Amino acid sequence: MRIAVDMTRCQSYAQCAFLAPDVFRFEGEEALVYDPDPSEEFRARIEQSAAACPVQAIRLDGEHRRPAPEASAPTALTATDRVVVVGASLAGLTAVETLRSGGFTGLVTVIGDEPDEPYDRPPLSKQVLLGTAGARGTRLPRASDLDVEWRLGEAATGLDLRARTVLLADGGRVPYDRVLIATGTRARPWPVARDAGLDGVHTLRTADDAERLRARLVARPRRVLVIGGGFTGSEIASACRRLDIPVTLVDRGRAPLARALGDTVADVLADVQREHGVDLRSSTTVTSLRADARGTVTAATFSDGSEVDVDVVVVAIGALRNIEWLSGSGVAVGPLGVDCDASCRALGPDGTVLDDVFVAGDVAAFPHPSGDGRRVSVEHWGNAVSQASVAADNIRTGGQARHDEVPVFWSNQFGHVIKSVGTPEAADSVVIAQGSTARRAFVAVYGTGDRVVGATALDHVKWVEHYRRQIGEGASFPPEGRTVDDPPDAERTVRPRSRITRPDTSAQHSDERTTP
Numbered sequence: 001m002r003i004a005v006d007m008t009r010c011q012s013y014a015q016c017a018f019l020a021p022d023v024f025r026f027e028g029e030e031a032l033v034y035d036p037d038p039s040e041e042f043r044a045r046i047e048q049s050a051a052a053c054p055v056q057a058i059r060l061d062g063e064h065r066r067p068a069p070e071a072s073a074p075t076a077l078t079a080t081d082r083v084v085v086v087g088a089s090l091a092g093l094t095a096v097e098t099l100r101s102g103g104f105t106g107l108v109t110v111i112g113d114e115p116d117e118p119y120d121r122p123p124l125s126k127q128v129l130l131g132t133a134g135a136r137g138t139r140l141p142r143a144s145d146l147d148v149e150w151r152l153g154e155a156a157t158g159l160d161l162r163a164r165t166v167l168l169a170d171g172g173r174v175p176y177d178r179v180l181i182a183t184g185t186r187a188r189p190w191p192v193a194r195d196a197g198l199d200g201v202h203t204l205r206t207a208d209d210a211e212r213l214r215a216r217l218v219a220r221p222r223r224v225l226v227i228g229g230g231f232t233g234s235e236i237a238s239a240c241r242r243l244d245i246p247v248t249l250v251d252r253g254r255a256p257l258a259r260a261l262g263d264t265v266a267d268v269l270a271d272v273q274r275e276h277g278v279d280l281r282s283s284t285t286v287t288s289l290r291a292d293a294r295g296t297v298t299a300a301t302f303s304d305g306s307e308v309d310v311d312v313v314v315v316a317i318g319a320l321r322n323i324e325w326l327s328g329s330g331v332a333v334g335p336l337g338v339d340c341d342a343s344c345r346a347l348g349p350d351g352t353v354l355d356d357v358f359v360a361g362d363v364a365a366f367p368h369p370s371g372d373g374r375r376v377s378v379e380h381w382g383n384a385v386s387q388a389s390v391a392a393d394n395i396r397t398g399g400q401a402r403h404d405e406v407p408v409f410w411s412n413q414f415g416h417v418i419k420s421v422g423t424p425e426a427a428d429s430v431v432i433a434q435g436s437t438a439r440r441a442f443v444a445v446y447g448t449g450d451r452v453v454g455a456t457a458l459d460h461v462k463w464v465e466h467y468r469r470q471i472g473e474g475a476s477f478p479p480e481g482r483t484v485d486d487p488p489d490a491e492r493t494v495r496p497r498s499r500i501t502r503p504d505t506s507a508q509h510s511d512e513r514t515t516p
């Protein structure tokens with residue numbers, strides 16, 4: 001059977017680990033890990049866990065959807081209409097499930113260029129690298145009665161807005177009444193093409209990537225070099241250390257995740273990495289890779305002139321949006337992805353709304369919730385789910401519900417869970433509001449002016465929901481009130497988020513999952 005835990009909801013209450021310890025367990029204090037592909041013999045216990053989970057975070061295969069009546073607005077779809085989803089992954093599947101549970105009974109076609117049914121990517125850099133799940137064992141659980149025409153292993157190559165048709169690589173054409181663009185991102189390759197193709201140089205985005213990298217780790221390399229200290233790079237370094245493989249992580253920032261989470265939190269995470277034996281080279285870049293006569297990578301040289309011998313290099317330097325297939329289609333695209341409005345409707349180059357074309361997930365470039373005209377894209381699981389749900393409801397009803405959920409994301413690394421809410425990357429100031437950095441269990445709260453705009457918890461995830469509400473309510477910064485869990489006074493001092501200029505989010509996406 002297949003399961004997935006919505007880690008944006010999970011509060012580490014541990015009922016699941018108590019009821020089904022063969023499937024759910026904790027690493028360190030709060031980092032839940034689970035088997036996404038457990039044996040059928042555990043089904044009853046997993047069902048008990050799902051029922052007991054206080055935040056209903058556990059999803060499993062085979063649940064029946066409970067359809068609501070079809071919408072009756074004049075612009076609502078009818079049973080003779082067809083929805084086409086391009087991109088068969090998290091956002092695409094979520095949209096299909098939302099369409100069906102909303103009562104849509106017409107034809108649904110999902111086009112995906114990967115041969116696999118929709119699978120979950122977060123376990124690829126965690127359970128799969130560690131060998132506790134197979135690369136082909138992370139298929140997303142789904143309702144048994146979705147009734148979908150799957151066109152897998154087929155790439156969309158164009159969109160004809162006039163003929164309302166998706167064009168396929170094999171020359172096929174798939175007509176639609178409404179279409180959802182959910183083509184996500186791909187790993188940004190190493191910029192020197194010759195070196196990117198060396199044997200031993202990897203990226204990590206797909207199940208195939210994870211399978212190849214896992215095979216390298218099983219072969220016990222002398223050393224792995226991870227280029228980029230974003231979330232993915234840090235998780236890969238964490239997996240290497242868990243497997244007792246020497247690892248060097250090179251990051252051009254002052255500390256891993258500094259751009260996403262600010263200096264105060266990133267400095268703690270840098271210490272955590274070093275304590276776990278990572279050879280961390282901050283404020284450093286890779287200037288060249290060397291290979292032997294057979295084209296296998298053997299060494300890397302850094303900007304400080306130093307060199308390391310390596311057998312494996314993992315390039316974790318960000319992502320590129322899968323937008324090329326839309327070129328010339330009349331849908332506005334840019335480096336942040338496919339432009340859409342707050343209701344997930346795609347825009348034309350002149351900013352007009354394209355009523356029958358919708359966008360969701362990592363590929364969507366949407367208006368910043370503050371309404372200040374900036375565009376953002378968010379490369380996180382929770383955003384793909386919430387945005388695809390809103391898009392699907394609008395597709396079905398013709399309505400204009402807004403996607404304005406406060407973003408939440410998580411990362412498991414070095415036995416800790418990091419959970420972040422809001423927009424820490426855009427804040428001016430930060431304060432430790434609960435716990436203590438010395439204990440490696442705290443909440444950092446971020447402010448812009450006198451408003452709370454974000455929070456990051458390290459092994460303190462129960463606070464995340466509280467701060468999500470505070471952000472939504474525009475609560476004042478620094479947060480007031482003392483708790484039993486107060487940090488030492490020295491840590492309660494409000495500090496600048498970054499000692500260097502904060503990032504310009506008007507031109508950058510708000511995510512650092514893979515961007516060093």
Ligand SMILES: Cc1cc2nc3c(=O)[nH]c(=O)nc-3n(C[C@H](O)[C@H](O)[C@H](O)COP(=O)(O)OP(=O)(O)OC[C@H]3O[C@@H](n4cnc5c(N)ncnc54)[C@H](O)[C@@H]3O)c2cc1C
Nearest residue numbers: 087089090091113121122156183184185361362379380381
């Ligand atoms: C290794 C890894 C670990 C992660 N861990 C976390 C985590 O811990 N926490 C977190 O919040 N997020 C995490 N994420 C991010 C999360 O997985 C993504 O936000 C999520 O997958 C986005 O879903 P999506 O459906 O929008 O896009 P994607 O998952 O990128 O799917 C897009 C799909 O569209 C397909 N496609 C592209 N072009 C075409 C075309 N022309 N025709 C047909 N199909 C096409 C792609 O091949 C792909 O299958 C992780 C991601 C990775 C890679």
Ligand code: SF4
Nearest residue numbers: 010011013014016053
């Ligand atoms: S919140 Fe749910 S999924 Fe998370 S640990 Fe508790 S029971 Fe398990």
